[in-house]
Amino acid sequence: MGSKWRKVKMALGSNFCVYVPTDNTEDSPPQSGRFSGAALLSPASEQWNSGASAAAPRPWSPALRLSKSLSRSSKKCTICLTSMKRGEGQAIFTAECSHSFHFHCIASNVKHGNQICPVCRAKWKEVPLQGSAGLDIPLGGTQISPINWAQDNPVMTIIRPFPQRQNSNRRVAAPIFPLSEPAVFNDDEALDLQSSTKNIDTTDGSSFKRLLLETYTEVPAVSRLTVVNDFTVMVHLKAPVSTFGVNSGSTVSQVNQNSRAPVDLVTVLDISGSMAGTKLALLKRAMGFVIQNLGPADRLAVIAFSSTARRLFPLRKMSDTGKQHALQAVNSLVANGGTNIAEGLRKSGKVMEDRREKNPVASIILLSDGQDTYTVGSSLVSGSTQNRSNKSNLPLLIHPGVQIPVHAFGFGADHDATLMHSISEVSRGTFSFIETESVIQDAFAQCIGGLLSVVVKGLQVIIESANPNILLRSLKAGSYKNQLMPDRKSGCIDVGDLYADEERDFLVSINIPEETGFTFLNETSLLKVNCYYTDPLTKETVKLVSENVTIKRPENLGKENVVSIKVDKQRNRLQSAEAMEQARIAAEEGDLTRAVSILENFRKVLSESVSAKSGDRLCMALDAELKEMQDRMASRHMYEHSGRAYVLSGLSSHSWQRATARGDSTDGASLVQAYQTPSMTEMLTRSQANLVQPAWSSLTSEPRPR
Template sequence: MGNSKWRKVKMALASNLCVYVPTADSDDSPPHSDGFSDAALLSPAPVTRPASPSLRLSKSFNRSSKKTCTICLASMKRGEGQAIFTAECSHSFHFQCIASNVKHGNRICPVCRAKWKEVPLQGPTNPGPPLGRTRINPVNWSNDNPVLLRPIPPRPNSPRHASAPVFPAPEPTVFNDDEPLDLKLTNRTTLENSNLKRVSVKTYTEVPAVPRFSASDDFTVLIHLKAPASVSGVKSSNTNQGPTFSQVNHTSRAPVDLVTVLDTSGSMAGTKLALLKRAMGFVIQNLGPADRLAVIAFSSTARRLFPLRKMSDTGKQHALQAVNSLMANGGTNIAEGLRKGAKVMEDRRENNPVGSIILLSDGQDTYTVNGSSNSGGRKNQLNYELLVPQSIHGGDGSPGMKIPVHAFGFGTDHDASSMHTISEISGGTFSFIETEGVIQDAFAQCIGGLLSVVVKDARVVLESVNPDVVIRSLKAGSYKNQLMADGKSGCIDVGDLYADEERDFLVSVNVPKELAFNETCLLKVRCHYTDPLTKETVNLDSVDVGIKRSESLGQEVVSVEVDRQKNRLQAAEAMVQARTAAEEGDLAQAISTLENCRRVLSKTVSAKSGDRLCAALDAELKEMQERMASRHMYEASGRAYILSGLSSHSWQRATARGDSTDGSSLVQAYQTPSMVEMLTRSQASLLGSPSVQRPVRPIWSFASPKPR
């Protein structure tokens, strides 16, 4: 067995995952259908295959797996006050967990996929068992003995003789069954956060002075915003456990309404669905009691599996059970999944201060988008707008609900163009998950931000304070901005900011000749936003921007702050041009465009000063060049990598990029402390130590297409 194969075995054992271990004469690719269950991979303990010469586990290792419920991941030792159900296939679960699983319509073992004839059904506590099945009063359960419920044949003359199996209840036509908010908790939170620091606004000019008798038609001013730090970002004093959110985290931040829209099409079967369940388990466990979660599953159709409920201990348990009931089959109807997710948000009776949708898909929508393909294989991008419900982006010109969709394209076979379009229209980010093992990290980074929102609906307003100064342009990426026709004023809608997040916008103005004064006033910058906890509007003091006028042209001192942001925008523009060339089939031109940009950036002031952002930009552009080495490689990962990079730059927000989130890409330039804390927690939960690294390449190779 080669080193690469043993590496996979050790990697899987380190993360408590079962793996397929190839024999010496087999290739490296695991079979598509290997008999493993989704729940086996969701469990922190492995489920072993039949003994084989390739892989043997110790008896003590096998015994440990029986002490954990594969549904809720909690301990299942005898005498802990919880009834235990043991199925005819010999696998055991908490009775409450498996009863809820069966209630959702799942009548097969989550571990071995065996069909059950004897199913756990939890009946009402009133006397008299329902016809067709036995009932055990929960009060009389024995906590130390397995509970087994056996069907009772119905009476022949009973009107319920042909009793139907238990399936999930029909969905309501209106999703106004969201769990009410806890106003007492909200009021306490408001008082605790009344003294939060405010947003910081700074301005920089490209040079500190301009000669008095000179003029400039394109002078750059940088506007820099930084959100206040979160009071929840407190490190643990126990260094052995690493950094964690403090206990005050859930009561000192804005609570979240989160809807997850998850792809459960046939291509998600096996390891991918199991790892998605584990990632969702991590999300659920890290939400607070004031946060609310809803779960939408979509394949050929979409269904709300879990209503918008608070993540109390009970809510978390029920959410975990709903997630574990996910099964993969059918096609990929992204539009229907998003429509149902948007409906949950639209119909809710009460709103938490922060609302967001997480969308994950590994395929291409075949129900809504039917655009023709050009020579580069890309569908007509205009049709992708059909995937986004009007209630989110306001197709009639209205602002809609302003609910961002953070889209996650999974694997080499998803439609990156559609996922990127969905995120751009809604105001969310697009992340590319190339490797199965980093699904949880990608989710962790995202919720690390969502759980730290400290600013809502921020807006920057610019005004010219000099009759001879005109605003030429605003460079704000994907943020909505407006410049008045006379060039005398403009605004940028910044929206929500996570704790410690920064935003940089470049403004181009003209600088007139100055005859009478030693300084020329250029702009007045104002900023206002809403505190998500108090819901009060915060108006910051205005900042005046001026430029000193010197008698003669001396040695120019270029601002590194302005220069690095120019480099960022120039790199993003090169990515757009390279992508256009690649979509038209000219990979050589795309690579040349990126190479030229790297060469130009290397000669800038900030690059020569060793600026970390410039170094990260260069590494990112180089990675994109490598992913354009062939048409197959571009289709498999290059397009998605570029689009996730563009999403990150345009919103100045961290996205998962490619195969890791470990600091090897520009994603770290936008990561916040809250995101890093949540990532550390994710890595520690998967591997036992945040220092252990996951695989850095996908488990499927570029040489063969991903199994469907």
């Protein structure tokens, strides 16, 4: 036995390529000739061997024992994360560095010339290519088949370099991806603007329904002789509904792409050394899901960054061909180097700024699992209370003049949550915390579910006093930019884009004067609210004007004058966010005891509120989230490991009133569901259905081997 194992090692170490059809003979000599430095072990080779001539030399049997040993093991393919067992009908490729993969996985991974092992980073001299009869082998490679094997069989091939003939007339196909980047990224694929306008689907009218605008006062009446200095009026907005995803099944081809605004999306992906292995495999699968769910009018660009950044894939429409090329680009990613977030962001901003044409919706998705090791760290003191004042430095990370939301995803326990959150806040994007690797695809799905359903662009809310004696005291709008005029007679809130069915609630604080003498009326006019926005499909400017917000002014108040639950729960949301921020500041200063106390004290206040006592689901979810934050502040290690990121993703969600991934789930808490739109929920459902399918299906457009 020992002698046989020595022969196997010699074969693998002497630049032999051993093809091993199943055979029970143990004494056949090795084939003569010099092949590749890798072993291809295939359980399907019994079929090949049965068709061979009986006189044909048999392969060396000790390698067969190696094949059986591999197929019996519980070893998993690093790329698709499924087991490599005998009898599954999938060939196994063992590289010269001794690491093994499913052949179709590694063949897809190296088809763009990547010659680095995904596991140990060793540089290979020969790489595999999946081929079949009639398939041209690229220049610089050769197909090697065992003697007497059927040449019309879809046999796996090994590619190895050989000298190119100087007089060869063989034409070399142009590479799919350019070897060098242009100085200006104005090579974006042209939009079919006439076709997109002509084909707008208005049959259901969903995209052309108006924004819903409603107002609520905290109580329906105020006594005629009472002066109130801090009275709350709530402005409620709800975006039009959309047919996106409704009864559409699981394939994007069934979704009416003309019923929504097309998207320009740039993904900025961390491929530093810490992403190697499972993380990178799951990122590729998640990107595969994103690509497959984009429509033919959507455009995608891919930026990969480690120590530097590179535009791996230009802004291209996601036609069938575009999707195939995008999948190939993503599948070629290899993890190595440091983490240069700034360069990745700058390059993504340049893609957006240099593009010749623009889709109605544009966004950037940023994912990183590590601390920035280059320029960003110097502009922000991680975890410091100085973050707010230093946010002015962040726009420099994105190309000047580009106002594109960056939806940042912090991956794992080692990312810089403070930096990622600040980037998203400045750019009007969201920050999500992906604690568990397995939910990265769900997190992406939730995000693009929103981006693919934008029905309102550039929403502005104008609030004006409807009474000469009433002044606006404050606008409580979370992270949305807002401004009060110096005379406090008017103010505005810059809301921006809304996804289909998305809701926004803003609180306006005003004073209510006393009604005296002969001027008193049965009611007092308070405010007037106007909205302006653009329909992204028709480019139509829409104006909505509300009726005057009024309040009853009886001399005596009745029992029916109760606090509005709608207003009260939004006040609780804003106060919860304030408590989270105060607790975060205390934790960053090292006082975890005070941080936990702040959260505990507000939970008591929350429990006594009118909306909480009524059993409001948002209040119950807020309490559960505050409790989770307390638990994640139990120790300094726990706070550094996950508490900071969990708090910041919660702040991002509440301040923008938009769903984010939180911890190890995207839909496990009713709080997150409170911000989820139907299109987000539909895309999450697709993602979770996709996850039960083999991982390879998200990474390659090629058919599964049978």
